[in-house]
Amino acid sequence: MTNSFADYLNTDLYFVIGSNPTEAHPMAGAKIMSSLLKGTKLIVADPRRIELAEKADIWLQLRPGTDIPLLNGLMHIIIKEDLHDKKFIDERTEGFEDLKAAVAKWTPEKTSEVTGVPVNLLYDAARLYAGTPKAMLCYTLGITEHICGVDNVMSTANIAMLTGHLGKEGCGVNPQRGQNNVQGACDMGALPGDYPGYQKVVNPEVQSKFEKAWGVKLSPKAGLTIPDMMDAAVEGKLKAMYVFGEDPVMTDPDANHIKKAFEAMDFVVVQEIFMSQTAKYADVILPGATFAEKDGTFTNSERRVQRVRKAIEPIADTKPDWKILCExxxxMGxxxxxxHPTQIFNEIASLTPSYGGINYERIDVTGLQWPCPTLDHPGTPILHTQSFSRGKGLFKAIDHTPPAEMPDEDYPYLLSTGRILYHYNVTTRYSSALDTHRPEEAAMVHPADARVLGIVTGDTVQVTSRRGSIQxxxxxxxxxxxxxxxxSFHYHESPTNELTVNAFDPVSKTGEYKVAAVKIEKAATA
Incomplete structure (x- = not known):
């Protein structure tokens, strides 16, 4: 996030695109709902009528996979009607003429034809977003989980820069992270090309710094992404894997391909707190401790590093993850x-400039937001107030990339996936209370399609894609x-990701969970 959760209560307008925060990010969703009660305006772009869509001043019900055409069409109107922030563009950005040329063809009529959003709503949304001094754009996986996810993200940056809604209170581009420490994991180098703090593996100076600190020779090559690892395992080129706090059999696209990968490997270690679907493929299971049984830090969506304190001792024979990794x-030599985790964090701070001024004493009561380079630095609630990391912000000319797979005669329905409020990813099924409340998948189908299929709420259907079939x-x-x-993808009894397409963004290698082609049939009665 460029801004802070505190800014959620200081904005005049939310533009929520590809995000369902009241269900998937309920803390952020609660702040948005509170802000709406004070009169904050709301634009929602989502194929579904989510809760926020029902409260929106403008709901843009776009077709799945058409985010870039929608944003290009809005920018076309903003430029055409002279609503762009010329001062911000001149002083803080470059590449505007390239952007202007790229969006010129996305007339309101063409944008409406591609996205399904009525022309009048395109004008209303463009004028409202551009004309509101403090406007905040929020997105999540509905933007990133496409084969053009990186381009989608760049498009959100384009429209924010075009209107000058960056580097200011109540503004910004604010992705809400999907899990509680996804930001922290990325910060700590859980990416194949990065050391902690996004310091690049291929940079010789960075390599030398970490070699000196750790006393070993390090590879100058970036590692494999998860999709590349799974492909390599199926091909027999990757023989072993250590899975730590993930359940790829449930959460990765084209789950049958993932199962083949685990079956093909010679040795699999899974470090987990539950017997997950992936753990069933493990040769060795290392029982980790839960968040309540260990000390450490989490870094949340707003880049805030926060203390996690042990409430109870680890139960049975489990251990905190850091102790397992150390042992x-x-x-291994x-x-x-x-x-204690304090020692680990101090080492992190010594090697990671953006964390350099953070320690356990400073975050004992309230966390700090990176970048926080020195011990007297207050942290950074708002990014890009004076300049961008590259100096001037760069507009990118981006065109529409259709989804990898669309409905056709054989598979006539479009499958899209996401999360529901009652379950958190794939972990809360282990809670008897939550599972009793929502024990099974309830796929959403439109009444017109239900009539054709001869089904009603509560019926069971067979959903089939080119990769699998589930009920x-x-x-x-x-x-x-x-x-x-x-x-949703929460239920191993209805493993949705056996259906999703094995297609990925070429840069981020994020799977296209939001669009796949399926056929639907009423299941035979027992």
């Missing part, structure tokens, strides 16, 4: 003699578009 490392109960509702079925 494995010691047995590289000594790690840490006695699920349905909820007939006009919250989804005709021709579309929407499912």
């Amino acid at each position: 494995v490392s010691n047995r 590289y000594p790690m003699q840490y006695t 699920t109960k349905v909820n007939v509702t006009d919250k989804v578009q005709s021709g579309m079925i929407w499912m």
